[in-house]
Amino acid sequence: MVPRRHSENLVEIDPEDLTKTFVAAQRLAARMKERLGVERVVLWNSCGEAAGQVVMHFHIHVIPADSDDPTRPPRLDVAADKADIAAAAARLRSGS
Secondary structure: OOOOOOOOOOOOHHHHHHHHHHHHHHHHHHHHHHHHHOOEEEEOOOHHHHHOOOOOOOEEEEEEEEOOOOOOOOOOOOOHHHHHHHHEEEEEEEEO
């Protein structure tokens, strides 16, 4: 989830934008559990370069996960499969 007003990271974001972003992440997490059938959803935010932030605009990763997935998602140097992402996005939009 990415707020439209620019803030570089968690420390700089306006509290109102932070609230709206987390409310949106909550809605998406519930939809992922319902429509993708995952057991858990990981919210991930890196605050600053030293923490691994590579996009210097506040955002939250909302990551669906199952019990056999690692507790913490790995930082991958390889992008996820675009077809898998598109298929999951379609299921999240359509409700099936």
